[in-house]
Amino acid sequence: MKKLVLFDIDGTIMNTDGGGASSCQMALETVFGKKVPLDNYSMSGKTDTQIVLDLMDRVGVSRDETTRKLDEINVLYIDHLSKEVDTWDPELCPGIVDVLDALIARDDLVLGLLTGNIVRGAEVKLNRVGLWHYFKTGAFGDRAPERKMLPDIAQKIAQELTGKLFEGKDIVIIGDTPNDVLCGQHLGVKAVAVATGGYDRESLRAYNPDFLFEDLSHTDEAVEAIMA
Numbered sequence: 001m002k003k004l005v006l007f008d009i010d011g012t013i014m015n016t017d018g019g020g021a022s023s024c025q026m027a028l029e030t031v032f033g034k035k036v037p038l039d040n041y042s043m044s045g046k047t048d049t050q051i052v053l054d055l056m057d058r059v060g061v062s063r064d065e066t067t068r069k070l071d072e073i074n075v076l077y078i079d080h081l082s083k084e085v086d087t088w089d090p091e092l093c094p095g096i097v098d099v100l101d102a103l104i105a106r107d108d109l110v111l112g113l114l115t116g117n118i119v120r121g122a123e124v125k126l127n128r129v130g131l132w133h134y135f136k137t138g139a140f141g142d143r144a145p146e147r148k149m150l151p152d153i154a155q156k157i158a159q160e161l162t163g164k165l166f167e168g169k170d171i172v173i174i175g176d177t178p179n180d181v182l183c184g185q186h187l188g189v190k191a192v193a194v195a196t197g198g199y200d201r202e203s204l205r206a207y208n209p210d211f212l213f214e215d216l217s218h219t220d221e222a223v224e225a226i227m228a
């Protein structure tokens, strides 16, 4: 096992109509019994826990109170999301399935997720496009208020799974936002940025990813970069 390869979901694997924002809003409004506006808040690159804490902070609910209600919020969120995904016409990012097929056929890597979604949310979203079964491991947004906590979690879980400690550039994080590029810096990971989400190439370039792609439609190039 040479590499631990970790994909973000929203904007990297798939683009959806709203990504579950309205399910999140409905869950929060039910649990707290007040209006929770989403305007002028960018969810991209943030973890679900971070989003929930931020949104409730904006309407005067303390982090402690929100944290105490996280389980209740998440149950309702998944309830709504499971229905919301049926209304989506999700778009897979260009080339993603071919790249995943090429990677899963190899025996020298572990394929996983590194996503701000809570685990059940990731499962619901990826099942909607038939891709959940590709991933053996992952770090998720449950109880992680910052994305930079996720690479350490992924490293630890992968070690438990394989017995190998993946380090430095053998951990590969593929994502569409500055937060994806920056989150593994402290571990010296390899960051592969793709401009298939909310950020174009030029804005991602400013964060110095190891590799930068418009999209993953050139399968060989993408796999070569990931395995380099």
Ligand SMILES: [Mg+2]
Pocket: 008, 009, 010, 011, 012, 044, 045, 175, 176, 177, 197
């Ligand atoms: Mg993303």
